[in-house]
Amino acid sequence: QKGPTGCPISHGAADFNPFGDAYQQDPPEYVRWAREQEPVFFSPQLGYWVVTRFDDIKAIFRDNLTFSPSIALEKITPTGDEANAVLASYGFALNRTLVNEDEPAHMPRRRALMEPFTPEELKHHEPMVRELAREYVDRFINDGSADLVDQMLWEVPLTVAMHFLGVPKDDMDTLRQYSIAHTVNTWGRPKPEEQVAVAHAVGNFWQYAGKVLDKMRADPEAPGWMQYGIRKQREMPEVVTDSYLHSMMMAGIVAAHETTANATANAMKLLLQHPKVWREICEDPSLIANAVEECLRHNGSVAAWRRLVTQDAVIGGQAIPAGSKLLIVTSSANHDEQHFVDADFFDIHRDNASDHLTFGYGSHQCMGKNLARMEMQIFLEEFTRRLPHMRLSEQEFSYVPNTSFRGPEHLWVQWDTAQNPERKDP
Numbered sequence: 001q002k003g004p005t006g007c008p009i010s011h012g013a014a015d016f017n018p019f020g021d022a023y024q025q026d027p028p029e030y031v032r033w034a035r036e037q038e039p040v041f042f043s044p045q046l047g048y049w050v051v052t053r054f055d056d057i058k059a060i061f062r063d064n065l066t067f068s069p070s071i072a073l074e075k076i077t078p079t080g081d082e083a084n085a086v087l088a089s090y091g092f093a094l095n096r097t098l099v100n101e102d103e104p105a106h107m108p109r110r111r112a113l114m115e116p117f118t119p120e121e122l123k124h125h126e127p128m129v130r131e132l133a134r135e136y137v138d139r140f141i142n143d144g145s146a147d148l149v150d151q152m153l154w155e156v157p158l159t160v161a162m163h164f165l166g167v168p169k170d171d172m173d174t175l176r177q178y179s180i181a182h183t184v185n186t187w188g189r190p191k192p193e194e195q196v197a198v199a200h201a202v203g204n205f206w207q208y209a210g211k212v213l214d215k216m217r218a219d220p221e222a223p224g225w226m227q228y229g230i231r232k233q234r235e236m237p238e239v240v241t242d243s244y245l246h247s248m249m250m251a252g253i254v255a256a257h258e259t260t261a262n263a264t265a266n267a268m269k270l271l272l273q274h275p276k277v278w279r280e281i282c283e284d285p286s287l288i289a290n291a292v293e294e295c296l297r298h299n300g301s302v303a304a305w306r307r308l309v310t311q312d313a314v315i316g317g318q319a320i321p322a323g324s325k326l327l328i329v330t331s332s333a334n335h336d337e338q339h340f341v342d343a344d345f346f347d348i349h350r351d352n353a354s355d356h357l358t359f360g361y362g363s364h365q366c367m368g369k370n371l372a373r374m375e376m377q378i379f380l381e382e383f384t385r386r387l388p389h390m391r392l393s394e395q396e397f398s399y400v401p402n403t404s405f406r407g408p409e410h411l412w413v414q415w416d417t418a419q420n421p422e423r424k425d426p
């Protein structure tokens with residue numbers, strides 16, 4: 001078998017399947033062979049070039065003209081005619097937001113919408129995050145066991161995301177139900193018989209997002225990032241367009257929610273799998289900030305991202321023709337020995353942990369990174385203080401098959417309630 005440049009395809013490249021369980025369980029381990037032997041390869045199953053090393057991926061992020069982000073939200077598995085017709089029947093038109101916008105449109109829009117992400121602005125959200133975290137822990141602290149994903153980590157970041165965006169309270173429940181369908185639609189490989197159901201859910205999500213946006217337009221002075229965008233639209237309608245607002249109303253929920261929910265679940269899993277490290281942060285919470293970075297590096301919630309090659313290029317010595325699509329496996333970059341010493345070792349004292357590429361890099365780097373960090377920090381502070389004696393229950397971990405958004409669907413933990421610090425020291 002030969003690739004698009006006429007080169008023979010290796011066994012590893014031919015077998016590469018990012019929808020299989022081996023990739024989901026441990027993406028950097030799954031592509032170790034590539035990182036070590038064939039760092040840039042063509043995947044015939046995916047139709048993408050796959051890039052696995054830190055330096056190559058960082059160079060791709062740096063050059064957003066040669067490597068366009070326009071395909072970041074494109075469906076990775078093209079849907080059939082029936083599903084497409086269903087989406088069209090809802091008027092589905094998810095288009096450019098920020099993450100998939102090219103220059104010169106992207107930068108002015110990013111700048112116009114940045115202020116709500118500054119540290120001073122984010123501080124206003126901190127008490128709400130803390131209060132939600134406490135309230136959810138209250139609900140299960142006397143039970144002795146919990147599925148942290150189902151009972152807290154799915155809902156709290158979703159609620160925070162909606163507050164941040166400015167979604168009215170009565171619309172939160174409906175939007176909550178729709179958001180997961182979008183992940184499967186974009187980054188997953190739904191079977192033909194599932195595609196139609198997914199398309200209905202995504203179509204409904206799209207229409208509902210439009211209704212919520214209309215409500216926000218009626219009260220543009222209310223707090224929220226979307227209302228901020230609506231106000232900016234008055235000053236610069238060609239920068240903050242209607243299409244942008246509607247698309248972001250839908251994509252923003254997923255961007256802010258699932259990434260953070262999964263990141264915290266991955267972090268808790270990793271920490272509890274290393275009981276000595278867990279004890280260390282319980283005893284010294286000042287270590288939590290760097291532990292969060294190391295968790296994002298070692299076991300982040302975005303496993304890979306995408307770029308479109310706009311002109312003939314060379315990546316890691318490999319010629320890549322214009323028009324090629326790239327799957328850049330950031331989780332593999334984060335385990336690259338060339339950049340991180342003893343890269344597989346989980347080390348919360350690592351001084352370059354925050355060099356990880358889980359938030360991307362360069363002009364499109366995640367705008368919400370400090371909101372995500374704040375949430376993770378608060379969740380870990382609450383867990384270490386109130387449930388330092390918790391441990392991981394015996395279980396198998398499952399993941400939603402997709403290339404990019406990664407976190408366990410359930411995370412069971414248990415503890416002896418008699419040892420709850422609040423009982424001993426109320």
Ligand code: HEM
Nearest residue numbers: 098099255256259260263359360361364365366367368372
């Ligand atoms: C962009 C990851 C949380 C909003 C991105 C990108 C990644 C990412 C990989 C693309 C970067 C690139 O192309 O260079 C994550 C992870 C998160 C997280 C791992 C949690 C742990 C959030 C939150 C928000 C958010 C809480 C809040 C709204 C955005 C926005 C962009 C973005 C607006 C587009 C920026 C641009 O293209 O200029 N994020 N994200 N993200 N993220 Fe996040």
